[in-house]
Amino acid sequence: MNKRGGIGFYLFLIIFVFLVMFPFIWVFLTSIKPPREIFSSFSWFTSNPSLDSYEAALTNRPLVRYMINSFAVSALTTILSLVFASFTAYAVTRLPIKGKGLILGLVLAASMFPQIAIISPMFNLVTDLGLRNSYMGLVIPYITISLPLAIWILATFFKKIPYELEESAKLDGASPFQTFRKIILPLAAPGIFTTGILVFIAAWNEYLFALTINSDDAWRTVPVGISMYQSQYSIPWGDISAATVIVTIPIVILVLFFQKRIVSGLTSGSVKE
Amino acid sequence: MKNKKRRSFQLSEKQLGYAMVIPSLVLVMVVVLWPVAQSFYNSLFDYRLNDPSRSQLMLSATIDLERYVDNQFYIGSQLDSLLESAENEADAETVKGIQQDVENYHAELISDETIKTKVEKIDELLASFTPVRDSELKYSKVDNAFAEEYQGALESHAAALAEIAASSSDDTSGQQFQQTSDLLASTAGNILSSNFIGLDNYGKYMKDQRMWKAMGNTAFFTVISVAFELVLGLAIALLINRAFKGRGIIRATVLIPWAIPTAVAAMMWGFLYDGQSGIIAHYLEAFNLIPGSSWLLTTSDGGMFSIILADVWKTTPYMALLLLAGLQTIPQSLYEASSVDGANRFQQFWSITLPLLKSSILVALLFRTLDAFRVFDLIYVLTGGGPANATESISVYAYKTLFAQQNFGEGSVLSVIVFISVAIISLLYVKLIGSDLFDGRTK
Numbered sequence: 191m192n193k194r195g196g197i198g199f200y201l202f203l204i205i206f207v208f209l210v211m212f213p214f215i216w217v218f219l220t221s222i223k224p225p226r227e228i229f230s231s232f233s234w235f236t237s238n239p240s241l242d243s244y245e246a247a248l249t250n251r252p253l254v255r256y257m258i259n260s261f262a263v264s265a266l267t268t269i270l271s272l273v274f275a276s277f278t279a280y281a282v283t284r285l286p287i288k289g290k291g292l293i294l295g296l297v298l299a300a301s302m303f304p305q306i307a308i309i310s311p312m313f314n315l316v317t318d319l320g321l322r323n324s325y326m327g328l329v330i331p332y333i334t335i336s337l338p339l340a341i342w343i344l345a346t347f348f349k350k351i352p353y354e355l356e357e358s359a360k361l362d363g364a365s366p367f368q369t370f371r372k373i374i375l376p377l378a379a380p381g382i383f384t385t386g387i388l389v390f391i392a393a394w395n396e397y398l399f400a401l402t403i404n405s406d407d408a409w410r411t412v413p414v415g416i417s418m419y420q421s422q423y424s425i426p427w428g429d430i431s432a433a434t435v436i437v438t439i440p441i442v443i444l445v446l447f448f449q450k451r452i453v454s455g456l457t458s459g460s461v462k463e
Numbered sequence: 464m465k466n467k468k469r470r471s472f473q474l475s476e477k478q479l480g481y482a483m484v485i486p487s488l489v490l491v492m493v494v495v496l497w498p499v500a501q502s503f504y505n506s507l508f509d510y511r512l513n514d515p516s517r518s519q520l521m522l523s524a525t526i527d528l529e530r531y532v533d534n535q536f537y538i539g540s541q542l543d544s545l546l547e548s549a550e551n552e553a554d555a556e557t558v559k560g561i562q563q564d565v566e567n568y569h570a571e572l573i574s575d576e577t578i579k580t581k582v583e584k585i586d587e588l589l590a591s592f593t594p595v596r597d598s599e600l601k602y603s604k605v606d607n608a609f610a611e612e613y614q615g616a617l618e619s620h621a622a623a624l625a626e627i628a629a630s631s632s633d634d635t636s637g638q639q640f641q642q643t644s645d646l647l648a649s650t651a652g653n654i655l656s657s658n659f660i661g662l663d664n665y666g667k668y669m670k671d672q673r674m675w676k677a678m679g680n681t682a683f684f685t686v687i688s689v690a691f692e693l694v695l696g697l698a699i700a701l702l703i704n705r706a707f708k709g710r711g712i713i714r715a716t717v718l719i720p721w722a723i724p725t726a727v728a729a730m731m732w733g734f735l736y737d738g739q740s741g742i743i744a745h746y747l748e749a750f751n752l753i754p755g756s757s758w759l760l761t762t763s764d765g766g767m768f769s770i771i772l773a774d775v776w777k778t779t780p781y782m783a784l785l786l787l788a789g790l791q792t793i794p795q796s797l798y799e800a801s802s803v804d805g806a807n808r809f810q811q812f813w814s815i816t817l818p819l820l821k822s823s824i825l826v827a828l829l830f831r832t833l834d835a836f837r838v839f840d841l842i843y844v845l846t847g848g849g850p851a852n853a854t855e856s857i858s859v860y861a862y863k864t865l866f867a868q869q870n871f872g873e874g875s876v877l878s879v880i881v882f883i884s885v886a887i888i889s890l891l892y893v894k895l896i897g898s899d900l901f902d903g904r905t906k
Contacts, residue, residue, distance in 0.1 A: 202702065203709065207716045210780065213731050214719070216742055220734070229740050274490060277483035285480030293484060300495040302889050304837040306858045307882035310871050311501035312494070334494045337487060366479045395724040397840040402866055413726035417844045420730075427734050434731055438723055445718045449711065452718055456781070457788035 214438065221431035228428050243428035244436070247419075250426070253433055255408060256415035257440075262325050263400075263411060264393035267332040268386050275340035276382060280370055282341075283348040284356070294345065301338035305398050308334055316403050323406040331399040336389045343388060346458040347381025348374065384455040387448050391441075412437050499882060502875045506665070509658040510872035517872075521657045524610035525602050528578070529595040531653040532585045534646060538565055541643045545624075548636040554627050561620045565647075568613045578603050610654050617651035664876040673852060674877065677860040678884075684767070684856065685835040688774045692831060693824070695775065696782030701816075703783075704790045717780035725777065729844035732773040736760050736845075763853030766846045770854055774841055778834070782827055789823025790816070822896060829892040833885055857881050
C-alpha cells in the first residue's frame, strides 16, 4: 500500500514510539536521579542529576566482568555455530544429497525443543566434564539454541544465490569444496554476517543455562548478573536502573547499526518469496 | 585437509554433501536429542542429587563401595573388642556368629573379580585420605538377591547388638555394643536397592494439584498474550505498511525491546510495577484502574496481568515485523483490481490480506506460541512464580523441582511434560501450515 501518512498518522507513530520506549525512558531518568529521590517522588526529571547510581552499579557488583563473560560466550557460540551451520546449510540447499527434508525437519524440531527438557542431563554432562563456571560450559549448551537457528536462517540466504556462478565454476574445473569456499562463501558473506548477529543476540540473552551452569559470581553472564542485583532485604532500584542502561547501550548500538540486516534475518524464516 | 583433497582425491558432490551435514547432525544428536532422551530416562527413577542413597540411576541393586569399604574396615576390629567386653557366654556367641556371617558375606562380595579390584583401589585411596570422585569406581552393581540378603543380615545383626546394648548393665560396654550396632546399620545403608520406579513419578504428577495449576497458568498466559500480540502486531503492521519518513526510527524502536535480554526486561518491569516506587503502579492507581499500587505484584490476578503486559510489550514488535514482511509480499495489483471492482477496504482485508497473510500469521503464531509456552526467564525474574504460585509456569515449576529441591527424577517428569506439550502444539501447527514451512529451502 503506497499511501502517504498524514498528521494523524505521524501522531500515532509518536505515541507508538513513546509507549514502546517508555520503560527505557523512565529507567534512564531514574538512573540519573540521586538515589534518595527514587524512593520519595514520582517526578520525571530530577533537578540535580548525579552519576552515583552508575558508580554503585559498577562497584557493588562485577558488572564489567558480566559483560566480558557474556561477550566471550556469545562470540564463541556464534563462531562455532556459523562454521557448522554454513556447511550444513550449503549441503542442504546446493548439493545432491538425500533426506534434505528430514534434516531440515530435525533442525526445526531441535529449535523447538524446550530448554527445560535438556537442562538436567546437560547440567550433569557439563559437571562431569568439569566445565561448570567456564566459558565452554555455556558454549556447549548454547549450541542447542544457536545451531538450529543458524542453519535455518543460512539455508534461506544460500538459496538466494544464483546457480549460474556455481555452474561456471564447475565448468572451470573447481571441486565442489572449492566452489563452496571461493564462490558461495564470499557471496553469502552478508547473509552469514546477519545470521551471526541473530545468533549472537540469542546467546547474549540466554538465561536458564547461564543461571544453572555458571553459578559462580565471577562467571555469570549479563542477564543472570542483572537479575541478582536484588537482595533479599532491599531492592536497589538506582543500581538496577544504571546497570540496565549500561547493558542496554551495546544492544541499542547493535540494533541501530544493523537494523535492516536484523529484520531481513528475522523475517527470512517466515515469509515465502 | 583441503590440500589433500585436491591432490589425492576429489570428493564427489554427494560425498561432500554428507561430509558437511554430518558434524551438525552429530552435534544436534549430542546436545539436543540425547539430553531429551536422558531426561525421559531420568524421569523413570527416584533420582535425587542431595540424597546419597539415590543420587545415581540404579537399574539393579548397587553398592556404594567407598562408604562400604570405609565402614567394613572397622567392623572386624570393633567386633573383636566386643568379644572381650562381652558380659556372658551367650553375648560372646552372638558376636562370634555375627563376625563369621559378615566375613562370609564380604568374602562372597569380593569373590567377584571386578569388585575385588575396585575394593583394593578404593582401599588405597582411602588410606591416603583421597575422596573417590570417579563414580565408575565408587559404585558397583551387585546381584539383587545377594544385596537383599546381605542387607537383611546386617540389619538383623545390628538389631541383635542393639538389644545387647540395651540390656547391658555396664555403661561402657553398652556404649560399645551400641556403636557397633550403628556401624552395622550404616553399612547396611551402603547397599542400595534399585531406584527404578517406572512410571510412578508420572502417576504422582497426574494427581498433583500444583502441576495442573502450573499447566493452567501456562496455557492461560500463552493464549492471552499470544492473542494480544497477534491482534496488536497485525494492527501495527497494517498501519506502518506504507511509505513514510522515519521508517528507520520505527524499525529501531520495534527491535530494541526484542533485542534486550528477557531477564533485563523483567527487572525493568519489576521496577515499573513496584508497589512503592513503580511509576506504572502509581499511574494505574491514580487513574483508578487498579485497586492499589501493590495490586500488581502481590495478588494472583495482578501478577498474571503484570507478566502478560510485560510479555506483550516485549514481543508484539517482533510479531509486527514478521507480519509486515508478509504484507509486503502481497502484490499491490490485487488491491487495485479489487478497488476497480468496488470492494471497500474492509472487504479487501478479509478477502485479500488475510488469506494471503495466512501462512505468515501461522508461522509467526507457531514460534510465538512455543516461546510463550516455554516461558521461564520473565516469570522467574519478575514474580518468581508467586504470589503463592499464582503465576508459576510449568517450566518454572520444573526448574524449582530440578535445582531447588535437587530432585532430578520428579523434575524430569515435569520437563518431559513440557516437551510433550510443545511437541503436540508444533504438530498441530505444522499440520495447519503444511509443507509451506520448507518451501524455498530445499530444491
